[in-house]
Amino acid sequence: MRDIFDAELAQLGQDLAAMSGRVERAITDAGVALLTADVTLAESVIAADLEIDAIERDLDERCVLLLAQQQPVATDLRIVVSALRMSATLERMGDLARHIAQVARGRYPRHAVPQHLSGTFTEMHDAAVRVARRTTTLLGNHELPLAESIEQDDDLLDELHEDTFAALLNGTWNGSIQEAVDVTLLGRYYERFGDHGVSIARRVTYLVTGVLGQELDRSAS
């Protein structure tokens, strides 16, 4: 029984990492679609989000089955409950990538982001892609320095988000109202994406240091 359960827990971790890989692809493609006004790529992100939603439902069903059949306690229980929460967070990250793609699609053939903010949004894109990539890796290997990097990129996303407000509100804005609305929403989507990455980073850290930490302490002493 225990071997089977261990295999199921390991599979759960792999599936979360795979789901995160989908989110990584989604945020990468959404940003490229946004920055290059690529409507085909935007459409592909929007379509692929349905698959991410389906993965969440499947993962959740399996978590509930694991709880019912294996009746886990202590660390095992924390792992399954964390998986439930992390799949919901990844699903939300996929939604945010889709929202970015929808803005890109809605403005096509124009660029949604005005020229003078393309540098800021390129930086936001790069930071969000790093958050997603490191989330995928972290879910696979539990290397905690990755969690720290995710926090740093989230701080960077917050700063860049502030930069977009400054550009909108410092009195020199000469874009349209549509551009102001788009920049406001896009900035918020990227900022939230970072928050969700941090949420996962902290859950993994808690699992490794907080609960599993008891075992780590034992092996260290």
Next chain:
Amino acid sequence: MRDIFDAELAQLGQDLAAMSGRVERAITDAGVALLTADVTLAESVIAADLEIDAIERDLDERCVLLLAQQQPVATDLRIVVSALRMSATLERMGDLARHIAQVARGRYPRHAVPQHLSGTFTEMHDAAVRVARRTTTLLGNHELPLAESIEQDDDLLDELHEDTFAALLNGTWNGSIQEAVDVTLLGRYYERFGDHGVSIARRVTYLVTGVLGQELDRSAS
């Protein structure tokens, strides 16, 4: 054992309803603060959100304890897992009320919402307050017509959200960029608030008709 567990499940439901009561208070006060530029009320919403966050953590801990100690299966398990998810959703609704209050505080002593949109935002406020009030009641009594009403108010919130975009983008906007940014974000906060209310309404409906439905079917046949 069973009696104790039933009492614990009932308590969980009451605590979710009480948490929803806090959210109801938060969204009510946030909207009044927004529409009347009441900075003291806005501050109180922002401060009270910490309590909502604390209630979520407490509820989650108790759900995990229930899973560990009672090892529930079938309907009982679904109830506990749903409680975990609904507490996260209520926490998020509290965040959105706080965001609305933060906009109100940030613009004080001015009104964040331009005069010509105060009717639209009053309607959004009223719909969001109804969503919160019915969510509280639904969590307490599981009366499914309330779930239907929540869906209808969510549809109304979506329409009103569209109205704010129309006001921004129909070419007649003569407000400031700050007002455009605020209206964009406030509209999004209200729209998301409705989505979360629907999420809870559907979870309760699923618990009552989907899982418990097997028992209902039996008693009906």
